[in-house]
Amino acid sequence: MAQGRGWEGAVLRMMRAKDFTLTVTGTQDVTDRYRRLHLSDGGLLAATGVHPTMWVRLWFDNAGRPHQRAYTLVGPDPAAGSFSLEFALHDGAASDWARAAKPGDTIDATVQGTGFETPSPAPSHVLVIGDPASLPAVNSLLGDGGNALGPAPATVWFESGADDAEGLPFLTDPDRHEIRLVPRRDGGAALVERVKAELxxxxxxxxxxxxxxxxxxxxTRTLAAYVRKELGVPKDRLHALGYWRAG
Structure with a gap:
């Protein structure tokens, strides 16, 4: 399964990554730009277990070349051997595959590098900065039936296009979690400005x-450097990971 994946696949094999084949069992268009796929896990959850914000690498064909992207598991059910994945649709091989996916289709997945450390002491306030691509991870962190960070309130700065946030499946608790919508402008500059003003x-x-x-x-890099260097937040109280590259 891992053959033909170029240097990325070779590195992952050296790191003893685990490979699985997922099968699409259903599809759901949440909005016209956000699609959810339901999948059987090919034994993945039984082999790896489950943790908050858990993600897998999916392998796509991109004009004959291997192309991998990471996606957070949504609603993982080890007993049923199933979970869902959500795609913020744009141009590219991953979105093209998700748009065309239908029950019975299969895709290879690799598990390596995913993990979660619960901060200690428990947060008294969780401060989240995300967008549609990271919404499944936000839901896993704050909601999705779990609440990985305990009962603390949360403030979420959520960047999206003008209409992209409407209809998205937020699983946050409105009594404890405040969503602050920020329009995407100037390649993320508006989000940086807003966070620097309010954080x-x-x-x-x-x-x-x-x-x-x-x-x-x-x-993500800009804000992580600001939070660490200018605001003095310790490394163990900060998690920062870029979820996609702006074209």
Whole structure:
């Protein structure tokens, strides 16, 4: 299964990554730009277990070349051997595959590198910066039947296009989680400006904060450096991972 995946596949084999074949069992168009696929897991959950924000690498064909992207599991059910994946649709091999996927289709998946560490002490306020690509992970972190970070309130800066947030499947708790919608402008500059204006005050009022950043790679790097270097948030109270690259 891992043959023909170029240097990425070779590195993952050296790191003893686990390979599985997933089968599409159903599809759902959540919005015209956001699609959910239901899949049988090919034994994945039984072999690996489940943790919050768990993700897998999917392998796509991109004009004859291997192309891999990571996706967070949605509603994993080890007993049933199933989960869903959600795709924020745009141009590219992954979105093209998701648009065309139908029951019975299969795709190869690799599990390597995923993990989750619960911060200690538990957060008194969770500060999340995300977008449609990281929404499944946001839901896994704050909702999705689990609440990985306990009962703390959360503030979520959510970047999206003008209409992209409407109809998205937020699983957050409106009594504890505040969603602050931020329009995507200037390659993420509007999100950076908004966070820099609002985050410092929340941090000053929070004895044990936890900051979680997952948006496009450039914006994630900018905000992570700001949070660490200018706001002084310790490394163990910050998680930052770029979820996609702006074209």
């Amino acid at each position: 410092p005050g929340l941090l000053r009022a929070t004895p044990d904060p936890y900051v979680w950043i997952a948006c496009d790679t450039g914006t």
